[in-house]
Amino acid sequence: MKNRWKSNPLVRIVVLLFALVLTGVALGIGMFYYAFAIPEPEGLSLAVWPNRFTENFSTWIENKDGAITVKNIGLERLDEYGLWLQIIDESGREVFSHNKPANYPSNYSTSDLLELAASEYENGNTVFVSNYKKSDHTWNYIIGFPYAIGKYMLYYNGETVSRLSPMFRMVIFFIFFIGITLFLIYGFWLTQQMGKISKGIGAISLRTYQKLPEKGIFNGIYAALNKMEAEIRQSDQLKKETDRARQEWITNITHDLKTPLSPIKGYAELLACGTTNNSLTVQEYGSIILKNVDYVEKLINDLKLTYQLESGAMPFHPEQVRLVRYLKELIIDIANDPTFSNHNIEFECETPEITVSIDPYLFYRAVCNLVVNALVHNPPDTTVTVSISNKGKNVCLSVRDNGIGISETEQAELFTRYYRGTNTKEKPEGSGLGLAIAKQIVLLHNGEITVKSHPGAGTVFSIVLPTN
Template structure:
């Protein structure tokens, strides 16, 4: 993979170099070689062609040269000057000639000045024939505008290898530089590709140093690996919990069904029934187990609806104090808990709240029952509710056994524990999860703190909606 990336880089660099070289050669060829082939209307922009064609603006006026008005304008436009010489090389007329320019030339001086710039001027020479008279004329341009450079070479000594050698040197230099840079640039790209390949195979233990040109990519790759690793662990944990919950649920359904089946068979066998009292006893047991299964199914349905926001809530204005008081009284009126102590502490008798009375009662009922069921009979429970300008807080506290620290995070998870039908008044094992989902559906939060052999405190907070 490294060589493939480096090769692609070198290939791209070679193509780019050849393209630039081709553009350069074409530009030189077009500007210099084809300069003589420009349209007639554009030739005046070439100084040498301009000089050759300027003779049409020179005319004979009684034996003396004169320049047409149009010619003077072209000289002015091109910032050029004109000098006309006789056969002896002496000046007989000029237009715009600088003071430092000579007025007489010998043949050698004329050739020298034509080949090399002199006094900051570049000159071009041509001639004019008029009425059997021959004049030489010089047109000069400022050296900073027009310059001439002579290139000397021998066509006989020019060989193909003289052209190929520089090209080979350029190509080799390009390859070497391309290899070095390609190798340096391909290393992080290869690391990124390898990292993505590892992630695709489920190997999330990668950690790249976030430095260099690709530091943001490395950072994103590390973040993605950590996220995928966390999601993988969470998925496996939930799968294990779900498998455990299904196993416990199967057991909890199988236990009452076994009782129903057994007592049903006994009722069918008249030999096992001595009197009507036993019939009633067996029927009550069958009814009790049936009600438990029905309750379990209803709880499963409810937690599914709450999880997927499919449960329509009948929200209205209610009094939280009255709702909690009614819930506590109903629990204490249950025969199993008539001797238990639940303290209710409020500072005001009316705390308005907008919610579903039925499901809020269900949530508080589950939380208080959980504190009663999983503690000693001597355990006391304190329920309090307070409202401030910003929120409403409900606290359910007990002085019971407490919850181990490793179990606190799992307290409200549906898949954490199964039910236990061998206990009196055993629930479905979904009560705490349902309570949290109901609180959350009312835009509230629930948290728990616990200390072993000291007790547990559950806090519920609803943010008050303030109309501005």
């Protein structure tokens, strides 16, 4: 039942209507007591209480041999409520009083008593007049109440009102019936709209969603559903493209692993057969095997490193490093590699020495990947320049080349782990993970890496690092 109440909007509407009715009744009662009640010593009473008290007070008046007195309980009530009393005989003369204010007279005419009976609140009192009859004699008495009580008399055509009373009840019932009907109609309509929204959400999960027109009072919700569906479709498309790229990458990496394994197996079989006795030939075969083993090891290490970085399992040991000197030594190491002995590598520095907090091993790997990538995938006469400059509170390190450049389509995929650019077709060696690893390392250092390139105009990779 609880789940049904939560899932059925109509039930909620009925409960809401019931709550509104109860709230209206409570407010009505509250407003009634606020307007038609007064606080008295025993609590809150209706404003007609003083008049009723005055009329009933005669039960505490006594006539003892022509002398008018008041019972003790009556006097106690007067004192308890802070009231005053004055009893007048038939000639208008005062015969008894209790707590009477000094500004009230001792003699009254009939017109005076009538005027007092209709008087409003004044001098801190509202007075009420009644009478006490005993042995064919009548005594009028006045009681003063310290409350601002309004006295109004309503006059109406009794015959007309008696005819209108049933009609008035019918009108009230009709208005109430129409209100309930309209509320239920709105509830059914709202339930239908909520059902449409619920079906839309279910259709999104099943990928069968049809775009809803963005109009009506729920246009914001429809727009949000349409936007969510578009984003989910885009995400699904991206997932497909990522899966496709991963499959292609797996195919490429499998091929890259098989390529060095073939010569390793072949030359190892030749050595195992013992058909080659020439030491120079054995040494040559061993060098080829070692070169291909190094290549396989590099692929495996790249795979291990990228997944360690992604999962956060890679040890990170930042140190305070003098960046200018650090990069100079890095470039010298690459330039001294026989593989790149015929390439042009330059270093530019526009600032004095800068100290930054980096992990020397990981950051070396990131910058080295960028430089080697620029050297390997460009013509031999390409110049690669590494430079440092200040950028506010950050330091900017750039690796630029004047090579063949990269298209905009490839730039969007360069740092994707499963992507290998078209420039690698002629030189397929490498894991295809270099740039992805570089980005992961830069992000680990709270830095940012970007690329700008135009076909035929070279490429610039920029790394921005915080200096503190």
